[in-house]
Amino acid sequence: MNNAGKPMEESLDPENWELYRDTGYQMVDDMLAFLKDIRSQPVWTKPPSNVRAFLQEELPRGGRPLPDVYRDFLKNILPYRKGNIHPRYFSWVEGTGSFSGALADFLASSMNSNLGIGDHSAVYVEQQVLNWCKQIVGYPSSSAGAFTSGGSVANITALIVARNAFDKKQIRKRGLKGLEAQLVVYCSTETHNCIFKAVETIGVGTDNLRKIPVDEKMEIDLTLLRNQIDIDKKNGLIPFCLVGNAGTVNTGAVDPLSEMAEICRKEKMWFHVDGAIGALLNILPEYQKILKPMTEADSIAFDLHKWLYTNYDAGCVLIRDGESSRSAFIQEANYLAAHERGLAAGPESFSNFGLELSRPFRSLKIWMSLQEHGIDKYERLIRQNIKQAYYTGDRIKQSPDLELLTPVSLNIVCFRFNPGDLPESVLNELNKELMMRLQEKGIAAPSYTFIHRRYAIRMSITNHRTITADLEAIIENTIILGRQIIKENEKYGTYSPAL
């Protein structure tokens, strides 16, 4: 190894930069044309077997020119994308991204900043956008937090802070085994499973997570919650954290946050709000009343790749008491010691506010998009998506072949094809087949859930590209496909469960 001769000088930089300019231009042209005409393309196309085989090839030993590699991207990767950039994509809760956002990611990746530590512009941008997020959800400037890769990590981070803030902060040193009693976490049965993951991660265990049933509005039942807390206290357990939903993933329901905050104050529990679905609605005046109690929470998790339509990834966690946030994570190390000047001076490391040390420049695309469009436009776009959900709900109610399975809530529409006279089991099979065909034919990509054991086609409209014609298209094609599937099965004289 010890070779005192002059080392070689090879690099990943182009030998001929001009060729890379052409490829860069070509990529701009192609991505622009692709996104401009996205509506005319199928929402989703299954990756065929030859593509899957291509994507199992061995690690290449030698290289080849970037334009060759790019051709493979165009041929084998781009056409079989997930589809969430399409105006008729309504699956799960996934945002759309934008062309400007992709350009911003190109700039961020060119800078290639690691925001873990240091005095450099990206850190100030990140702080600025974090402050804008505080303002959006109504948190004080003294709160703290960080961007994360998504809602799950944001929620998990919040629960780590909650746990580490317990027991006068001794828990970081002593762990959970030494606690005098078992900690208990509470949430509704409609809570996203990342909270279950979080309760496992922090070492409390899901046996000690109480999933409280919901009422007919799909909101946590406060009487059952209070009773459960009393029972646990009587049994010598320690109720320590309550998780509320500002918009559930299934139906968009908002838990009674004000009453939950009151319970937490009384019981000295940490109040966390999962705002992945609803927190950003706080920029709409008509939602500020219902969401205002969110500001009483000790922590909030949400993500901007949903309703700010930011390109992935852009999760965010905020902790009301900035000092709790900091004391949950701060570590000491020689190699991270701050200096008064130079690169290692500057703002406190983001690693003191979350799990990550190395972290990418996630906020540039958010910063550029908010500068380009302004928050007022996002207010209009979110309202537009909500109106689209209600519009779709009304169109479903008008259609004798369709059934709305829950009232429209926020931007979420759960419905099914139901021409009448079919048993529930057949309806479930039929609608599953129908949902898969909508996707397979590239018509639209709703997702699905079960509402009271009924298979529901679920639309979550978090999509700045959707227009009314897209909503009409999914309604119309659901009816056409539903009738077609029934017809196919009438040939067999029965509604076979194996459609």
Next chain:
Amino acid sequence: MNNAGKPMEESLDPENWELYRDTGYQMVDDMLAFLKDIRSQPVWTKPPSNVRAFLQEELPRGGRPLPDVYRDFLKNILPYRKGNIHPRYFSWVEGTGSFSGALADFLASSMNSNLGIGDHSAVYVEQQVLNWCKQIVGYPSSSAGAFTSGGSVANITALIVARNAFDKKQIRKRGLKGLEAQLVVYCSTETHNCIFKAVETIGVGTDNLRKIPVDEKMEIDLTLLRNQIDIDKKNGLIPFCLVGNAGTVNTGAVDPLSEMAEICRKEKMWFHVDGAIGALLNILPEYQKILKPMTEADSIAFDLHKWLYTNYDAGCVLIRDGESSRSAFIQEANYLAAHERGLAAGPESFSNFGLELSRPFRSLKIWMSLQEHGIDKYERLIRQNIKQAYYTGDRIKQSPDLELLTPVSLNIVCFRFNPGDLPESVLNELNKELMMRLQEKGIAAPSYTFIHRRYAIRMSITNHRTITADLEAIIENTIILGRQIIKENEKYGTYSPAL
């Protein structure tokens, strides 16, 4: 909210796509010119107060054209970057990224895929690159894992798997409080602080983390380790996890992994390797012998934004027993239930293998870079960086004004300016001042650490752009600046500690 009228149709898409083409071309031109000429620019420039003020402006209500926003980026953000794209950047352990990588990120961001779930090309690319990573570190194809945002999250994820695999997997349900005895984790004193964060995260607590002293090679002392395990067992504690370093962050030392693996087999402990610094060295035949025992570890964490020079972010965690990985995280939910066809079919969700559900398409840039350059080129580049470290070490040894503080190890050089006859306290102050001036003048960006209480200027050469002239430049300027600082202080007739 319930408004049956036709909703508005506004979007984030350009009204005039052609204008965005021009901006996109301009960005390609600018980033290309910027990276092509990066050597002639200062490594780092402190963000001035007017820039910091600009980056504290309020959330914009209205928007403005993208070219305006881009001008602000060029003026206020790009010039004050961290600098790790520069050939004379040697701080911490941060990779360089590449122009091709930035283009790949533009493509990934245009696709805007969320890899949490679904049957789409990005998921197959991610699996393929994950398989390539297994091959690189010598793991079997039956192992499992995921890309993460960085080394910290990769290490934390591995320790969550280790803990959840304990106790016949009951710990996810029961938590740590119910365990019959306290779990204990072991590592060397040279271990990265993300392991301390991980031990806190999983609820074991740092009181139960044994930081075992290192020998003169900065490797964990096996005798002390064995003694400590015996003591803990005698005290009724449960040694459950040992963390080895494949390259420490301070000096690049590789712990005796084979002996550590043996101890873990004997004691039935989980063996985790933090390979952030060294795991990728396994592509170099001359390092495969020392790193081979890495393959006996139950888990490995590393990141490709270090020694694969990948643009941020690109962490990776691998778990030898794929089933342990899966059983650590898998959750059930209606809205994630897989279907046999359609978008929700396809490979098992990556959320079963880590903390994230939503996740960005991190692997496209790795895939494209490995296709473009081939792994053999990375082998040469890593070797080049190591030779550069030894070259620098030799040059330091030849210079009477400089002192090498530890033998060069891997790509890490720890040295100081030491013309002789100065007390240690003055040397520490002097070298700290010198290190800050190297950065402030934009000459080079090394970082720093303490070796046996001596302030060390630390170079970590993880940089495909570095050439010999860059190494000469930092050596030459260290001597010039060192002498200059001494001269300045001789004016005062003393080596004041407040330089």
